[in-house]
Amino acid sequence: MRKSAIEITGLSKTYRGGPRAPEKAALKGIDLDIPAGSVFGLLGPNGAGKSTLINILAGLVVKTAGKVTIWGFDQDVNPRQSRAAIGVMPQELNLDPFFTPRAALEVQAGLYGVKKAERRSDEILRLVGLEDKAEAYARTLSGGMRRRLLLAKALVHHPHVLVLDEPTAGVDIELRQMLWENVRRLNAEGMTIILTTHYLEEAEEMCDEIAIINQGDLVARDSTANLLSRMDGRRMIIQPDGEVGALPEAEGIEAELRGDGALVLSYQSQATPAEAVLEAVRSAGIGIRDVRTEQADLQDVFLELTRSR
Numbered sequence: 332m333r334k335s336a337i338e339i340t341g342l343s344k345t346y347r348g349g350p351r352a353p354e355k356a357a358l359k360g361i362d363l364d365i366p367a368g369s370v371f372g373l374l375g376p377n378g379a380g381k382s383t384l385i386n387i388l389a390g391l392v393v394k395t396a397g398k399v400t401i402w403g404f405d406q407d408v409n410p411r412q413s414r415a416a417i418g419v420m421p422q423e424l425n426l427d428p429f430f431t432p433r434a435a436l437e438v439q440a441g442l443y444g445v446k447k448a449e450r451r452s453d454e455i456l457r458l459v460g461l462e463d464k465a466e467a468y469a470r471t472l473s474g475g476m477r478r479r480l481l482l483a484k485a486l487v488h489h490p491h492v493l494v495l496d497e498p499t500a501g502v503d504i505e506l507r508q509m510l511w512e513n514v515r516r517l518n519a520e521g522m523t524i525i526l527t528t529h530y531l532e533e534a535e536e537m538c539d540e541i542a543i544i545n546q547g548d549l550v551a552r553d554s555t556a557n558l559l560s561r562m563d564g565r566r567m568i569i570q571p572d573g574e575v576g577a578l579p580e581a582e583g584i585e586a587e588l589r590g591d592g593a594l595v596l597s598y599q600s601q602a603t604p605a606e607a608v609l610e611a612v613r614s615a616g617i618g619i620r621d622v623r624t625e626q627a628d629l630q631d632v633f634l635e636l637t638r639s640r
């Protein structure tokens with residue numbers, strides 16, 4: 332059996348309401364197992380409950396009910412060990428402006444009880460490309476450098492599990508590459524990585540397994556490959572070689588003429604062979620100048636699972 336990095340059972344969080352705000356059930360009894368050694372994607376639309384889940388893992392939000400075990404340590408029974416097993420790179424750039432990167436890492440290591448002899452601040456600064464800035468004040472660092480420092484801080488206590496909350500939102504290409512290189516390297520060394528991202532093509536490329544949360548419920552949890560293969564949908568995109576009069580009509584085929592003049596035909600590849608789609612186009616009297624097909628991607632899976640609810 333695969334070892335679990337994180338085991339979550341019946342996890343609920345209801346934020347208490349106020350005089351004007353009703354209470355909010357942000358997580359509604361989630362069961363989730365995250366295998367050790369994976370790069371695991373946690374996806375969901377805005378307000379789905381991802382940050383709540385991550386903040387519970389990080390020990391920043393108190394759950395309402397359920398059980399969370401991190402690297403074998405139950406959060407309620409062994410809070411110190413479970414906290415030591417996880418490092419979180421948060422979304423917000425909350426850094427003390429008066430600390431230099433090296434000092435920030437030393438303080439963080441102190442907070443986690445890492446002994447002086449076991450600290451590797453310089454090595455970590457090098458890893459994130461901040462060695463030149465080791466003695467600069469945090470307030471003088473650019474946004475990208477601050478993110479690098481947040482990643483470095485999440486690594487000081489050598490956690491088994493690293494959580495990255497929207498690490499690439501609004502960052503430039505160079506920083507994005509640095510992040511993904513580090514994720515791949517740390518994962519190859521055995522670290523389990525959990526990440527949330529709004530960029531679905533990024534999740535498709537980086538994550539072995541994916542969970543999708545919607546309105547506090549877990550709506551999917553599978554390997555990325557399985558999630559994609561669930562979607563049998565195809566699109567055939569045709570450049571007509573003249574005016575399109577009537578759209579092709581046939582069972583199992585949905586036709587649409589795009590603003591740029593391309594004819595897009597959506598169909599299920601199991602039920603409808605490509606030849607039947609081409610035949611429908613010819614029968615409508617449409618000549619074909621060029622044709623290509625597209626498979627469903629994670630975006631389609633995501634929309635399918637989150638739209639209707």
Ligand SMILES: Nc1ncnc2c1ncn2[C@@H]1O[C@H](COP(=O)(O)OP(=O)(O)OP(=O)(O)O)[C@@H](O)[C@H]1O
Pocket residue numbers: 346347355356357375376377378379380381382383384
């Ligand atoms: N401190 C809080 N008090 C009350 N409600 C909250 C609080 N924090 C979050 N919520 C609500 O709980 C729900 C889930 O929020 P959460 O931030 O976990 O979602 P998310 O999936 O991380 O969204 P996003 O992608 O926008 O960050 C939302 O409806 C949100 O408004």
